[in-house]
Structures are given as C-alpha cells and as structure tokens.
Amino acid sequence: MGQWGYMFRISKLADYAVVVLAEMAGRAEALMSAAVIAERTGVSEPTVAKVLKLLSREGVVQSVRGAGGGYRLSCPADEIAVVDIIEAIEGPIALTACVDGAEPDCALGGCCGVRGRWDTVNAALRSALGGIMLADMMRPAVKGCGSAALTFETEGKGAGYGRN
C-alpha cells in the first residue's frame, strides 16, 4: 500500500547491495574501491560506501583498508544466496515481530490467536529464498553497460553525488 503497492518490499539499500555485489562478481578476485563501484554501477558513492560497510561487517565481502585497498567478495557468486545479502543489510528474516522469544509486550497478549504460527511461514520463506544465488541475479554479460573503463580517478568527488 505504499507508493508501489508491493508487499515484501526490501529496502532500497538491500536492492543496491545486490546491484553492487553483482558488479563485484564480475571481477571476483580483484579489489574494488567503493568509489569505483559507485562509478561502474551508477549508484551514488555514499550509498555504495554504506552498503559495503554493512556487507563487510556481516562477512559477505572482505575489506582491505588503506591506499589501494577496497572490497572483494568473500566467496564465489554462486555460493552467496540472495537472502544472505538481504539479511546482511536488513537483519534476520521474519514476517512479523511476533516470533519466538521476541517482543514481550504484545497488547493482544496470550489471547492472540495466531501467536507463534508465523514461524512456519518464515521457515518456508527462508527455504524458498535460500536456493537463489547472487550468480542467478546476474545477466549474461551485457556489453556497453556499466563497464566504462576501470580508471582510478584521483579527481575526487568534486563531480558531485548523483542522486540514485
């Protein structure tokens, strides 16, 4: 019922995360800085940086600090489940807050007719999404797109942050 009317919307950040990782997967071994990835994907640099920080903290990517540093995937694209990416950004999957253990002060209290029943749904979700890998999200290499010469510009961010 939001602007798009879609349920199960994932956050834009998670969406960007998949785009960013798909880009990185193209050069799986190489280190890429946030700035370069931003340029290659078209996502604004601050946003790319934010996404990568989260992904790094959750172990989806590895980071190397310092000059010449950057990020690389922790494992091959066909071993990273999309659901893991989303969880890295948004936290554990659950259809409601009403899951085992959490949230002590439900106003409906012990009378809630569906308490604990969402677990089944959540399990089904995880199961269904667990099999879809990052590699499945990549298109078969489109030329002309996104692959504008990999230049390490020292020009800086003076060019301004394009909005996403």
Add this chain to the structure above:
Amino acid sequence: MGQWGYMFRISKLADYAVVVLAEMAGRAEALMSAAVIAERTGVSEPTVAKVLKLLSREGVVQSVRGAGGGYRLSCPADEIAVVDIIEAIEGPIALTACVDGAEPDCALGGCCGVRGRWDTVNAALRSALGGIMLADMMRPAVKGCGSAALTFETEGKGAGYGRN
C-alpha cells in the same frame, strides 16, 4: 534494520488481518460485525474496520450492510492462503519495484545489472507462501487465554502487536 531488525516485515495491518480472519474462521458461517470482532480479538475497532474494508474489497471476506450486517469469510479457512491475505492488504508480492515492465524511471536505467532478475525471487516467494493457509495459522482451539502450551512455543514470549 528497523526497530526489530527483521526483513520482510509485513505491515501491522496485514498482521491484524490474519488475527481478525483467524477469529472469524472460528465461526465461519456467521456474520460478525467489526465491533464484535474488535472486542473478541483485542484489536481496536477503527483498525478492525479498516482491515475488513480492505479484505472485503479484495474479496477475502463478504460484507453485508445494514442493521444486523457484518462480515464472513468468502471461503473456508483452509482455502485461504496467508499470502492472499497479505496481498489483499498490501498489494501484489514483489521484492523490489524493479519488476517486469514496471518502473520506467529507474536511475540505474538500462545498465542495471540485475534488472528483471528479481522475478525469479518473487516467483519462489509466491510459490513457497501459496501453500500456507489461514487454517494453518490457527491454534487447535485454545480455551481460556494464556494457557499457551503449544507445540513450538518454547516460552511464554513471542508477540508483536502494538497496542491500540
């Protein structure tokens, strides 16, 4: 990354919808007014009314106007998929706005490396959730509130409905 840190959160309204419908399923044939359902579920009346209006518009429940009117389920609880309920409240399932055909003005444009790839994910989602029915969300008739001794529940926690 919200307060609960859960991804795939459904809205509270959709959550209420399941609670409301589970209540109605107990007396499948009978007409129940929004006021009565509100009283029996503990969800505030304006909210119950709102939920029922949406469910009615989408055909999940049937409505009867006028004195003595109310709502009843359109079909048995084991024929109503939970995902249908959620869709009735929140609109069609889709993990991103970036689905087939839709959304002409994605800033990443034609260069987006994952464009169209979400369809697979969404299909998997629908498939997994389509098999879970409202009937599966109901507890096997619990008399008296708070007894709660039920299969999966490891403890008396687990809630998630904000107060009204």
Add this chain to the structure above:
DNA sequence: CCATCTAGGACAAAATTAGTGCTAAATTAC
C-alpha cells in the same frame, strides 16, 4: 424514519528509511 453497519476517502502523528557528513583507524607510497 431511524438505528445499525459497511464503504471510502482524507488526514495528522508516529515510525522507518534514505542519504549525508564527520572523525578515527589502517595501509601504502614517498
């Protein structure tokens, strides 16, 4: 006609998300 009861839209407040900026820490290059 009058008391009920749903339909539908409008709306303000609250909660969440998005996006940006700043400072610190690590690493490389000179």
Add this chain to the structure above:
DNA sequence: GTAATTTAGCACTAATTTTGTCCTAGATGG
C-alpha cells in the same frame, strides 16, 4: 615519518511510509 588513500563507525537530517482516527455517504432491517 609524513602524507595520501581508503575503510569503519557513528550521528544526524530529511523524506517517505505506515498507523490510527475521523467524517460523510450508502444500505438494510424493523
């Protein structure tokens, strides 16, 4: 060792979404 590069981690503001409520209109039954 100093400077430049690049990630880490907050803190914060603005924009968007969700909630919850209200108000008016249309049906229905007695």
